[in-house]
Every structure is written in C-alpha cells, then in structure tokens.
Amino acid sequence: MKSRIKLVIFLWTLVVWALFQLPVLAVDYILVPTVKGLDVVNCETGRVIEGARYSDYVLNTSYSPDGRRYYLNALHSIFAVDTKTFSLIDTYRFSTDLSRVTIFTTAVSNDGKQLFVSCQIVKKKQNIPKLNVLPPQFAIFDIGKKEVVRSYELPYGVHGIFPVRNDPDHAILFGLDVYKINLKTGELEMIMAGIHAEKDQEQRSIVAMYTNNSPGDHQLFAAPYYASSGLYYLILDMVSGEIRSIKSKEMAMPFSAALSPDKKYIYAGHDELVKVDVATGETVNATYAERGSYTSIALSPDGKKVYIGAMGADVSIYDAETLKFETAIPVGGDAMVFNRFSQ
Amino acid sequence: MAEEEVFGMADEDVITGMPIGCTTVFDPGWETNPNPAAPVGNCASSARDWSNCSGPCWWPAQTPDNITAFPDYQEQCATIQKDWKNLNYVIKR
Numbered sequence: 060m061k062s063r064i065k066l067v068i069f070l071w072t073l074v075v076w077a078l079f080q081l082p083v084l085a086v087d088y089i090l091v092p093t094v095k096g097l098d099v100v101n102c103e104t105g106r107v108i109e110g111a112r113y114s115d116y117v118l119n120t121s122y123s124p125d126g127r128r129y130y131l132n133a134l135h136s137i138f139a140v141d142t143k144t145f146s147l148i149d150t151y152r153f154s155t156d157l158s159r160v161t162i163f164t165t166a167v168s169n170d171g172k173q174l175f176v177s178c179q180i181v182k183k184k185q186n187i188p189k190l191n192v193l194p195p196q197f198a199i200f201d202i203g204k205k206e207v208v209r210s211y212e213l214p215y216g217v218h219g220i221f222p223v224r225n226d227p228d229h230a231i232l233f234g235l236d237v238y239k240i241n242l243k244t245g246e247l248e249m250i251m252a253g254i255h256a257e258k259d260q261e262q263r264s265i266v267a268m269y270t271n272n273s274p275g276d277h278q279l280f281a282a283p284y285y286a287s288s289g290l291y292y293l294i295l296d297m298v299s300g301e302i303r304s305i306k307s308k309e310m311a312m313p314f315s316a317a318l319s320p321d322k323k324y325i326y327a328g329h330d331e332l333v334k335v336d337v338a339t340g341e342t343v344n345a346t347y348a349e350r351g352s353y354t355s356i357a358l359s360p361d362g363k364k365v366y367i368g369a370m371g372a373d374v375s376i377y378d379a380e381t382l383k384f385e386t387a388i389p390v391g392g393d394a395m396v397f398n399r400f401s402q
Numbered sequence: 403m404a405e406e407e408v409f410g411m412a413d414e415d416v417i418t419g420m421p422i423g424c425t426t427v428f429d430p431g432w433e434t435n436p437n438p439a440a441p442v443g444n445c446a447s448s449a450r451d452w453s454n455c456s457g458p459c460w461w462p463a464q465t466p467d468n469i470t471a472f473p474d475y476q477e478q479c480a481t482i483q484k485d486w487k488n489l490n491y492v493i494k495r
Contacts, residue, residue: 094453094476114476116457116468134457134468330446352445354454370450372481392480393453 085401087359089366089374090145092117092131092138093392099145100374102359102366105388110145113138119164119268120396123171124224126274129398130174132165137174139202142274142400151205157183164268166220169227173208174200175242177217177232197232197240211245214238219267221280223300231300233267233282239300251293251302253284261286265293269315271356272297273399281316281325292316292325292335307335309342317356319379326356326365332382349384350375357399369394452482 087102090110094117097110115133122129122142131138135154138147151174153160163177176198182191195213197220200206219233222242232238237251249255256262265284272280278297283290290307305325313327324343325335330352334344348367355369358379365382368374374397375387445451456465456475466472466489479485 093480094457095480114474116453116476118457348446351447352450370445370454371483392476393482395454395457 085360087364087366088400088402089357089368089397090120090129090140090142090400091369091374091390091394091397092120093372093390093394095392097129097131097138097140097145097147098390098392098394100388100390102364102374102376102388105386107388107390108145109391111138111140111147113147113150116395118162118395119218120270120398121164121166121174121220122274122398122400123167124169124274125171126400128167128171129400130165130167132162134161135159137162137165137176137200142402149205151200151202153178157185159183164218164220166222166230169222169224172202174202175220175222175230176200176207177213177220197245199242209245211240214247219270219282221295221297221300224278224298226300229300231295231302233265237265237302261288263291266314267293269354269356269396271315271317271398273357273360273401275401276360277318277320277322279318279322281318281327283313283316283327292327294318294325294337305335305337306340307342308340309333309345311342311345315354315356317358319358320360320362326358326379328356328367329353332356332365332367332377334379334382344382346377346382346384348375350387354395355397357397359399360401366397366399369397447483449482449486452479 089100091098096112099108099110117131117133119132127142129140129142137151139149141148159181161179166175178198179195180193195215196210197213198207198210201208214234217232217234221231223229228242230240230242232240236249236253236255238247239250240247253263253265263284263286267282280295280297282293284293290310292305293302295302311331311333312329314329316325316327318325323337325337327333330348332346332348333342336343350373351371353367353370357366363379365377365379366374372393373387373389376385452465455461456468466475468475478488478490
C-alpha cells in the first residue's frame, strides 16, 4: 500500500514538474489606440478585440515598467488601461474651462506611481479676452493622488520622455535637442545637440516621438535622425541613459524605428520598411509598405515577425528575415501609434 | 514664472528657418517629396496621414484642426479611407 502511495506521489510530482518545463506560449497582441477606442489585435488569429472605449486622438503611449498599465496620451487627457483585461480603469483630465493643457508625451516613473508629462498650458481669464500662454511644462503627476505634484519649465518641443531605469532622479528628454532632466530640481543638461548645434557641428533633426518598445524587451529605444551628412539612427539605453549613433550607409526617410530582440538590426520606415545592420550601417533588405505609410513598428519576441501600422486603420505583418508581406489586419479606426504586448 | 501675459515663440532662441508651429519636430509631410522615386519622403496615400495631421494639428490649414476648431472631428470620420464622404469641416453645419 505504502509503495502505491509513494508511486502516486512520484507521478504527481512528475506531472507538476513537466508542466513547469513547458515553454511559455505567449501570444503577441498589438494594442492600437484608434480614435474610437483601444483595439487589440491577436497576431496569431488575426482577431481584433475591442478594449477601452473613448473618442479621442491618442498621440503617444507609455506603459508601467511591469507592463500592467498602458497609458494613452490624448490631447487633453490620459487614459489608463489594464493590460490584462484591456479595459479603461481611469481617465486623468488635465484641462478645465479656464486652463487648456495640451499633452505632447508621457512616461511612467520607475516605481509606476507617477506620470511624467510634457505639456503646454494656456490659461484664460474669466470675462477677459486674453490668453496667457505659459512656457512648456514638465509636470509630475501622482497617479494615486490624481494631481500634479511638481512642474518645471521646459524648452519648446519636448516630444519624448525616457526615465533612466538605474537612476530614478533623472530622465532623458527628446525635443529640439536632447536633455537630461533632474527630476528633483528640474535642472536640464543638454547631452546631444539637435538644432542648437555649435558652429562647427551639424544640426540634427531628431524624430523620437514613436516609442516602439514593449514591456520586457531589451530597453533600447531606437529613433532616426537627420543631419546634412545623412541619415542616422540613435539608440538610447533606457537603463543607463547612454546614447549612441549609427550612420546609415543608404538614404531612406524613416520616421520610426525599432531594434530587433538580438540587437543586430534596426527596422525602420514610414513609406518603406528597411532593415539596417547595426554593426555596419548597411541596409540589408528593404521593401515598400504594402498598405501605405505607417508610424509604429514592433518585433515579435523571437525576432521572426515585424509588425507595422497605425496612421491608417490596420496592422501589417512581415517576415523579419525576407521582409515579405504576410497579411494586414484591419482595426476600427485610424490611429497614430501602437505597441506590442505579449502574454 | 514670467509676468508676461503671452509667451511668444519668437522669444525662444531658435534658429529661424526651422519649421516651428503646432508640431514639435521637423517632419516632411505630404506636400514634400524630395525624391522622384524610392526613397519617397511623403505619405502614401495622403489619406494615411489625415488623422495624424488633424489630431496633433500638423497641417491646420489643410486638415481639420483637432486642437481648437474641430475637436470632435473623429466622430464624423474615424477611418478616413472609408469615411471621407462624411467630411464636413470646411463649412460647419
């Protein structure tokens, strides 16, 4: 009898052990914040699920470091979405009748408790036909309290915020130039010149508004920039805050870029899709975007698929090796950005 | 905070000639196409760029300016390639 019990226990232990050894079969979802609401594309089945509903233009997105919250940056509000259920859990409204706040971009603090917001505030005085246009602001919004707890003046044009993951006191800001901001004091340090280049340097036009990263990825943000000497890609290490540049050997006109999971290739484009070798800057493959211009790019975690889309109302899937178009999945409205989540 | 009633962009130390407007970065739109063939620099089709322009006020003269004059334009036209017949932003009815 005892030996039979031992055998049963042994077999159950074996079954439980075997279950833990199975590979985690994550499904890729593309979260597309359209003008009508969040549409969630299952990249395996092509099925589109309706998530949070709203009616607004979502300019930009950010997610909490643990990937549990997805924040949709509309012009005057931020929508908070639960990434397990894709439902709307809160709306943070920044504008009032007398104060119009236009939000350019947002990012989530390392502890997930604050939102960093680049915004422009226009104040109206009651019964007085005058508008007070304040300098651009960097606002720190406490998610729990639902209020702005601190704000600092910013230079014009900050459209990308990246908190430094191993330094909770600083964030990297992309605007007309690239800055490091001290989150405790608001002090700014220019770390890469854009249009305010020295006389012996060339100006750079940096397009860093499409944050194509995904939760759990390599935490390297890639973006194209243009200078008189040609096209470059910058790669920001979001953990250390360090930036490096790669000169593209060929010219293209990308607005948006993403680094492959193995960090060997940059995929970039707008009307085209190009694959650039990070080590050499050579374009190893290129194709036209089958469904037209797009703003967002994502790679599957295994690096085998490239997802492109937004601008129009669809997500296209390409083979990452051959850049062969595979399919396009329509969504319910036009969008400006998207992100991949896998679960 | 400065006491001035209005903060003008002209006060910024920005090199003139750079396109500074509603948008935050230099970004060739569908009017500009620097190359006759690949790589093209404009949006194809232009409809793909419509919502991207009207949302953040990229080309406010050519598209419904969603920031001030037409805040609910997307109600009429959620997908421009399908809903263009609903466009009604030149003359408000």
